Amino acid sequence: MQIPSILLLGNPQLRIISEAVKKEECSTFKPIIQDLHNAMMNFREKYKRGRAIAAPQIGVMKRILYMHTDKPIVFINPSFEWKSPEMVELWDDCMSFPELLVKVKRHEAVKLSFKDFEWQNHVWDLTGDLSELLQHEYDHLDGILAVDRAVDNKSLALYSQKEYIDFSR
Numbered sequence: 627m628q629i630p631s632i633l634l635l636g637n638p639q640l641r642i643i644s645e646a647v648k649k650e651e652c653s654t655f656k657p658i659i660q661d662l663h664n665a666m667m668n669f670r671e672k673y674k675r676g677r678a679i680a681a682p683q684i685g686v687m688k689r690i691l692y693m694h695t696d697k698p699i700v701f702i703n704p705s706f707e708w709k710s711p712e713m714v715e716l717w718d719d720c721m722s723f724p725e726l727l728v729k730v731k732r733h734e735a736v737k738l739s740f741k742d743f744e745w746q747n748h749v750w751d752l753t754g755d756l757s758e759l760l761q762h763e764y765d766h767l768d769g770i771l772a773v774d775r776a777v778d779n780k781s782l783a784l785y786s787q788k789e790y791i792d793f794s795r
């Protein structure tokens with residue numbers, strides 16, 4: 627089984643804005659989704675975490691997200707139709723810098739629209755964990771990383787030091 631490597635912080639490709647997917651391209655994306663799945667499962671096996679991945683993280687510069695919590699779901703050309711004015715602070719992590727935790731601010735709730743493989747439109751209202759997760763993944767499509775959203779100069783910590791972090795909100 628071919629397992630693509632996940633690009634790591636410092637790789638300039640993570641900073642490139644990904645291209646929108648065209649309808650006629652969709653049929654060619656099955657292998658990309660398999661690659662995203664394999665890369666994430668490989669990461670999960672090693673680190674025991676990781677719920678979603680963005681195509682640019684494996685060097686595919688297309689606006690595709692893949693999430694696998696209880697079941698797999700593909701988000702094509704996602705966009706936010708609404709973001710709550712209320713923000714929350716949380717410690718975030720990323721498969722592109724697995725040793726690092728970053729305290730960021732995210733919108734508490736968002737309305738996300740996206741297309742599926744059949745080019746059907748979906749609109750999801752997201753709050754809590756999923757809202758934060760999809761904001762994180764969406765940022766990858768614009769070349770933005772969680773470290774860019776660090777709240778202040780005390781917002782970085784190594785994962786190995788997480789016993790010192792206050793995760794309460």
Ligand SMILES: [Zn+2]
Nearest residue numbers: 719720721722
């Ligand atoms: Zn990430």
